[in-house]
Amino acid sequence: MGKMISISVKIPEEIYNEFILRVSEGERSKFIREAIMEKLQKVPRPDKILELEDRIKKLETELLKIRRYLADLEILTYERGVNPHSFCLDEIDHKIIDYLLHYKGATTPELAEYTKTNRWLILNRLRRIQKLSKKQIGKPVVEYYAGERAGKRKAWWINEEIIAQE
Numbered sequence: 680m681g682k683m684i685s686i687s688v689k690i691p692e693e694i695y696n697e698f699i700l701r702v703s704e705g706e707r708s709k710f711i712r713e714a715i716m717e718k719l720q721k722v723p724r725p726d727k728i729l730e731l732e733d734r735i736k737k738l739e740t741e742l743l744k745i746r747r748y749l750a751d752l753e754i755l756t757y758e759r760g761v762n763p764h765s766f767c768l769d770e771i772d773h774k775i776i777d778y779l780l781h782y783k784g785a786t787t788p789e790l791a792e793y794t795k796t797n798r799w800l801i802l803n804r805l806r807r808i809q810k811l812s813k814k815q816i817g818k819p820v821v822e823y824y825a826g827e828r829a830g831k832r833k834a835w836w837i838n839e840e841i842i843a844q845e
Contacts, residue, residue: 743829746783761841763820766808771796775804776837779821784829784836805835816841 688711690698702710763780767773774794778785787798787805794801805821812820818841825833 740830743783761812761816761820763808763812763837763842766812766815766820768807771800772804772808775801776808776821779835779837783839784824784831784834786831786834790835812841 698707763776764773767776771794775790778790778793785793787801790801790805791798805823809819809821809823812818818838820838820841821835822838823833823835828834828836
């Protein structure tokens with residue numbers, strides 16, 4: 680086993696009295712040692728948890744890449760459900776929705792660069808599309824998420840649940 684180290688533990692008196700009744704005097708250290716070892720085997724090691732988190736993040740990014748490739752190949756289409764273009768007024772709105780359908784999400788500066796307009800116009804259009812779609816179908820077609828998602832922070836995302844519905 681290796682070098683032994685002493686530790687002290689504070690436990691309630693009732694548990695200590697029960698411990699004295701159940702475990703004989705010569706076996707108490709061994710009993711506590713085995714209990715600790717058994718409990719440690721059930722608790723996952725922190726490095727394993729971090730490794731699993733990293734693997735999940737990698738899988739999520741790979742899945743996002745696959746979805747983008749499928750959208751590029753036009754295999755992943757939006758024929759079923761709600762047509763997000765039905766909430767567009769003009770060509771700028773259509774460009775915004777096309778960009779969001781293709782990349783799943785974008786920040787207002789990205790959309791402004793793509794449509795060659797300013798980001799305030801983009802923001803107002805996105806809010807109008809969000810409000811109109813929420814009013815008509817009960818859920819917004821586009822939604823804003825301030826946290827990080829798929830490598831983007833403070834971005835607008837196409838609501839794939841609504842688009843994929845029948």
